[in-house]
Amino acid sequence: MADQSLPAGQGIQAGHGSETALDRTSAHGTYLELVHSWIVTVDHKKLGIMYIAYALVFLLVAGAEAMLIRIQLIKPHNDFLSPYSFNRMFTMHGTTMVFLVGMPILFGFGNYLVPLMIGARDMAFPRLNAFSFWVSAFAGLLLYYSFIGGVGLSGTGSAPDIAWFAYAPLTEKAFSPGHTTDYWAIAILANGIGSIGTAINIIATVFCMRCKGMTLMRIPLLPWLYATMSFLVLVAVSPLTACQAMLLIDRYLGGHFFDTQAGGSAILWAHFFWIFGHPEVYVLVLPAFAFANEIIPVFSRKAIFGYPAMVAASVGIGFISLGVWAHHMFTIGMTSFGNAFFTLSTMLVSIPTGIKTFNWLATIWGGKVRFETPMLFSVAFLFQWVIAGLTGIMLSVSAWNWQLHNSYFVVAHFHYVLVGAIVFMIFAALYYWYPKMTGRMLDERLGKWHFWLMVIGFHVTFDTMHFPGLLGMPRQIYTYEPDRGWNSLNFIVSVGGFIQAIAILIFVYNLIHSYFRGEDAGPDPWDAWTLEWATASPPPVYNFAIEPEVASRRPLWDRKHPEDPDSAFE
């Protein structure tokens, strides 16, 4: 039912039959026309959906790799995988999850939502947008082509086996012959170009394409956080792309940047990689925060608490996160003053993140919380994010970090961040915005199954995973000795992994099932307040029939509550 009070313009309201229907029927060409329309599209919504679909496919692939890893580690001295295959699996799992799942899916949501939420018709540079997507897609295929074309020993297929941070000099020709490392480096390089393109696009869109009345302090928090994240991508991904070029120069043109046998430096690579790698964590987590900033208020039925502080904290996280990278290198032999500096800078990140957490808490406080699936995932996110943050503080304690570094404690910590916070918020976002993207609701009953299995599986896996680390189990080992007390812990971790896998399969079924059978969503199924809910679901190509005009951060609240508009208080 189209809400008569929506500001989207008469076009939509008049035409639940005419214009929106027109949009849906336009897809009913021949199959070839349909494919063609997706390939040549420059529409931010189609590109966003393609980003998300592409990332979900790789999520399944990398998830399958994780399952192989967990089967191998289910008991000591297991010989399910050879050491070579195991090393390929965790390298590909890590690389895929970060570069082919995390970044694309978050860019996908950014692409889809940022223009809609700021009332724009499209991204600032639609063609650059398409180019970025296809370069990234190419990078993913290139990386996975190494399984066929990587030519390991005896002519069989291979894959990179250098760990996702690919420390020099293991990546040099002397230690990584063959071409798998080249596939890895070129794929990361290409992916980096795509990411930088999208980042430029998001920044330009947020700062130049806002609708009338949307001042900087009226931008919904999601576009704000995406702009911050895009600045981080610009600053952080560039060194990563540069060091891939340096690595390729080493490998093919006789350079010696990282070639220690010829006087190069292994630490140089570590600096390059982590000056990308740590901001990258915030590149991934800021969008997760962005989703929480949109979803938690709507399901608590209250405006976000402390909007200016939220903006300041997000930008603050962005700035501080550029000065913490060497906390990945406390054991590499820095001076005690170097270690002390990065201890302090890392601890400082917890202040803006703490502000955000407390503001979410205060948003819930005094509200009327509705526990639908998106909110369930968000609530789990809050608890898990607090734990992830606290284990992060433990890791920042450099003297203790000498023990924890590169152990399973670290693996548990960053999976708490990447799965417990980011993946949970991605699920929340999919349940929340899927109706907008497809016009149909995801099934709530399946959603609950998905949520509870995911929560149980997650905690069985990743809570347990901290302990082998405390008991001295290093990461990235294909097998372990049976006398160290790690056996039953690893068994539990593996079982939890399988529970998560079942949850994900239910989710995938839900995505497909609901696309055909889901309830009709209507333009505003959650009774939300930002502009994307003012247009039809799915939105027409042009997004808004007439350019919206806003007077506050919650334009739809103003329309729905003319007696108590936000604009009176801002």
Added chain:
Amino acid sequence: MRAQQNSTIFLCRSIAVPALLAFSTAVAHASLPGSIFAPHSTPAHEEHQLSIFVLWITLLIYLGVSGLLVYALVRFRARPNDDAEPPQVFGSLQIELSWTIIPILIIVVLFLGTARVLFSVQDAKKPPTALDVLVIGHQFWWEFRYPQYNVVAANELHVPTSSNSAPRPTFMKLTSADVMHSFWVPQLNGKTDLLPNRVNEMWIDPQTPGMYVGQCAQFCGPQHAKMLLRVYVDTPEDFDKWIKNQQRTQAELAAPHIAMASIPNPGNQTRGPLPPNSPATHGTVAAVSTEAPDNAVNAHNGQLVFERQACINCHAVGGTVANGRYGPDLTHLMSRDTLGAGAAANTPGNLLAWIADPNTFKPGCLMPAMHLSERQNAQITAYLLTLK
């Protein structure tokens, strides 16, 4: 109803984490071999104390925040048939300032606590009585050099105990011959990376004699998992005895053996027992054993084979022509408990199987199967068994 269910689960979860923390303290007392909560050396001890301090602070923070969250979710859940919007609150400067300033104070405390341990461990002065060890990481084994004693050992580090009355800490310089590695024996100290073209330092001063296990903690290639590490902490007397033995070259040791060369062949001997941790594949070793492994004639012939095949390109045996440095020094191979950096127990049977094909124990290790005859393999085994 549903909301109550949810909140019960969240309550359970917020109880679960302290329970897990309690479990970790329990683990500390169980003193599993790699536990960071069972320190036996000053650096590990200080790191352990710091970790307990940090665990308490983070636990209190967690209980506070998650308690508030659970309360808010239960107290402010939507009730049925109540569609009115709650009052809209946009922020409060006082409250927001309080949750900015309190974390800052907590961080000051945490940072000062960390800095104290950081500087006291990392910038500790080396006493003149200290033992120097140079640790060199290789794919996938450890080389230990004792410059004060002119000794080279591999994979099993021997150090003396150090007491308050007679401090004799071990100061290690760490470097790598190829890729990055990391030295980690959790009960003695945190880890320090080994980098090519660079020398890092760390120190330990274990007080209790015993064997401490660890392993490489920086991914270094296919056999990163079996780059295991053992530190034997000996009493000063035992350590001196060990050093004395390591200082002897095999020219001195071999003299009595050559005299034994006239003793007749005692016939076939059974291989040694399998190591307790052996995967099933190790059973195939049985087919290989033919000759008498520790027979003196075979040992003599074994030395000839060893020195005329490629073995000496990589391995050194002090006092002989073998002076390769790419692989572990074998001068006192039989003084070690394990083979292949902990991949197998050092038994005659395992040694023979290792020589025939190291991939049986450690697929991907850099020692190739030399494809010698079974007789030659057995002779080399017999020779190596004399390197005590």
